[in-house]
Amino acid sequence: MIKFALIGCGRISKNHIEAIEKYQNRARIVAVCDTILQRAESAAERTGAVSYTSYEELLKREDLDAVILSTPSGLHPKQGIMAAEKGLHVVSEKPMATSLKMADALIDVCDQNRVKLFVVKQNRLNSTLQLLKRAVDKDRFGRIYMACVNVFWTRPQEYYDQAKWRGTWEFDGGAFLNQASHYVDMMEWLLGPVESVMAYTATMARRIETEDTGVAALRFRNGALGNMNVTMLTHPKNYEGSITILGEKGTVKIGGIAVNKIEHWEFEEYDDDDKLIQTTDYLPPNVYGFGHTGYYQNVLDVLENGEEPNTDGREGRKSLEIILAIYKSAREGKSIPLPLD
Structure with a gap:
């Protein structure tokens, strides 16, 4: 026990x-x-x-x-x-x-x-992402050209006011480090190491130290390009958590409120996994899912x-480094190479 x-x-x-x-x-x-x-x-x-x-x-x-x-x-x-x-x-x-x-x-x-x-x-254990990971590992996409992630959620001011640590640099981080960190991890897990990032962040509506909105462009070591659009200002509630992968031989979008629904699944060649897309969707009780x-x-x-x-810790460190590079890029207004110094 x-x-x-x-x-x-x-x-x-x-x-x-x-x-x-x-x-x-x-x-x-x-x-x-x-x-x-x-x-x-x-x-x-x-x-x-x-x-x-x-x-x-x-x-x-x-x-x-x-x-x-x-x-x-x-x-x-x-x-x-x-x-x-x-x-x-x-x-x-x-x-x-x-x-x-x-x-x-x-x-x-x-x-x-x-x-x-x-x-x-x-989130790696979500049934939808497990199916997508298998497609990537089987090289069904061929060369991957682009990956796009949207995290369009809402966190009202009352959420941040519930605890003094929320929205602070020391204890919390902003929309990328807190709410969207699983999506940064998802990008690295599916597409591999990131070569460099360029980002803009903003605090548009919430009274917090950190960002409530941001966009980031990522260049992966395998040559693929990626982008992330993140905001906690969606009206009136959480709207979308999605990833779209565009490749030489396949196009997939997994959307829903938290990558819980296969919205498009199309490959040049058939695989038995294609039979599973109708039964893989699920309805999560919240954005955390069942993982x-x-x-x-x-x-x-x-x-x-x-x-x-x-x-483990080394795997968890990967997405943290990417997010800190995003923050560094937003502060300095330039592309930031990885690994960080």
Whole structure:
């Protein structure tokens, strides 16, 4: 029985709770922690765990195997390092950090203490994206010319006002680093390493430090071009989360509110996967989808059977570096090569 501690009982924590509930014979949340007592107690009531408001006190327990970090992004490295130094495995929500320096520090400490570091990238497990990934891996597109991503969502001012850390550079990041980080990861996962980026960002309507809107152009090492259009100002609600890939021998668009619907699927040559496109669409309860359940399947397989993590710290670092290059380009008004210095 793998025993987890859940750190941070806010918006995304319920996805972790629901996912682990699916594996009751393999895993259990035995401790929860939040600086807001009411939230900690509410999570404890649902999970049967012991509640804490002090992370340091929670780490004194001797029955833990791993911690789940669903706290503000800027806290992930420090909290992950503290857990790793106690010999605990670390499951970090995206992004794993708000700077490469702290991301690397977390990776290094986990390596030194021989514990596993998992970074949650649950969108990779969406049935629609799994089908698209297979098409890419089978080279069904031939040469890929272009990939286009739209994230047209809304986050009202009340969302940012719910917590002081939201919309700050130190703890959160903006639309690219927070809401669209899974889509940056998706681009790199499907098309490979990025050679350079050029971007513009703006804070048009929300009273926050970071951007609520941005556009980015990406050149991939394989020669493909990509673009991302991201905003949290869509009226009146989340409208679209999509990716379109245009290749020599195929065209695919996966859209819907969160890449949950195959809107176009056409290739030069037939493959049996083409039979699946009518049954692959799903209706997510929110933009997070159902991927956390599948994600924990891999986490448990790694911790129980020694398998390799699908998305470890080094994999999680890739999208962080691209986003930080986007921010650097927007600040400096020029194309930024990768890797970053």
